[in-house]
Ligand code: ADP
């Protein structure tokens with residue numbers, strides 16, 4: 097038996113601009129019942145889930161893709177924890193926090209991770225699906241009787257639980273506080289650990305400045321420090337890696353792990369799989385359909401949880417939640433290219449600013465090659481990309497101007513009141529709808545739904561995907577992408593990586609990519625440029641190296657070693673001082689191919 101889930105994307109539903117096709121063609125409506133109606137108050141479609149037969153005709157006829165209809169097993173209905181409203185998102189099941197452990201939540205954006213955090217931290221009182229007549233605490237506690245979560249909710253009810261949350265958007269922290277980092281930390285530091293955290297997270301040179309003057313990475317680490325310094329029982333970290341480089345991500349991971357070591361309960365939402373793997377003791381996967389519904393899996397070991405996620409199949413529940421599995425072909429990259437197929441060669445380059453300078457060894461990019469650029473923040477990676485893209489002029493060294501380059505900058509502008517489709521038309525130099533490029537580039541990255549949205553209203557992840565696609569649509573020889581993973585969820589990161597690899601190989605294109613997601617870089621790069629030096633003072637870039645040489649050098653500087661998961665072939669960080677870690681360090685083999 098199944099029950100119906102009908103969800104309307106209220107932004108996409110625009111009854112003024114369509115012919116009310118859903119209402120016209122619904123077979124239940126045709127038989128005389130009111131299955132889909134126009135809600136005159138909110139001027140949006142409204143679907144009666146009790147009489148909908150789940151045929152999906154409305155989904156197909158809606159010109160704006162605003163409707164999602166799903167048939168779910170009836171039994172699941174009994175495990176509904178929360179629903180925001182009529183035809184709105186609903187969450188089934190909850191993860192169980194574990195004392196003294198870090199539980200990682202893994203799933204795509206819009207699948208309910210923040211909803212979970214809000215419920216477990218007491219910010220949202222779960223309504224068990226009864227959004228029009230919310231239950232009281234007694235009913236909620238009865239629902240949880242006999243489960244581990246009962247005492248958790250009892251404590252929430254009695255206000256006995258102390259939670260600390262690192263919110264997803266760190267810019268909100270800067271907006272909400274008018275003062276220096278140090279003042280903010282001191283305000284919240286109930287555990288007397290602020291000095292230690294400043295050191296641990298490398299914030300010594302940042303904390304005396306006002307929050308509005310801090311970079312994204314500094315603000316992120318400050319927000320982590322604030323959350324850690326509170327004296328709570330439960331700690332939640334929503335995407336703590338954003339804006340940080342790999343060195344900083346490792347520091348953040350160690351700081352969070354120290355909380356679990358002193359017996360605190362920790363939950364983390366994260367899209368950088370290498371980092372999540374390194375950080376978590378357990379994983380719970382959230383699956384379902386973004387915007388419509390999310391289901392929380394049972395708890396798994398980190399290794400199994402991440403593999404299950406990549407497989408798209410949950411054996412314990414016999415559920416397939418993605419039609420294909422993500423695989424990592426470790427041999428897909430190559431550094432064997434025809435030397436005559438060089439797309440761009442550049443001589444040694446130099447650029448000096450009053451307090452920062454960067455030197456870059458000569459290099460080249462060949463047809464069909466992805467060159468990955470790795471290194472800490474503030475070493476000049478973006479400056480190099482800008483010089484190659486012709487946006488910035490080097491002080492010494494000249495770049496071949498004949499090469500046509502498309503450049504996706506790190507920081508994206510979203511103030512424009514312009515529809516996504518016209519941005520894509522312009523990049524493509526022709527209407528995108530119905531074109532070959534639509535099939536080749538737009539479809540694989542699934543952004544067709546956004547055509548009629550204004551750039552201004554896109555989320556960070558949506559804007560990133562539109563920026564990547566409009567870069568790749570341009571007919572040029574070299575694509576330069578600065579931090580394509582930022583704001584993308586785990587699923588989109590893999591989709592972008594796989595697509596980029598295929599796009600470059602099959603169409604004989606070339607790309608240079610800067611990113612801090614180790615798994616993404618490992619997946620897409622054929623060769624790599626390493627940036628080294630002193631952040632904010634001087635940077636130095638190598639020539640493109642073979643991936644194994646570059647990764648080995650990079651991992652050595654991080655003092656971590658990689659192995660490959662035998663099942664998925666994804667790279668995993670060895671536990672510090674484990675047998676493999678010691679063995680690989682002894683033989684100088686930090687990167688296991
Ligand atoms: P995640 O954190 O995994 O990205 P969220 O928990 O933020 O997912 O959101 C899940 C879904 O719930 C989203 O599709 C979002 O649109 C919807 N949602 C979140 N908050 C509300 C709200 N207050 N009212 C209605 N819908 C909401």
Ligand code: SF4
Nearest residue numbers: 122148149151152154
């Ligand atoms: Fe009507 Fe079919 Fe849409 Fe249900 S799925 S609302 S029955 S058209």
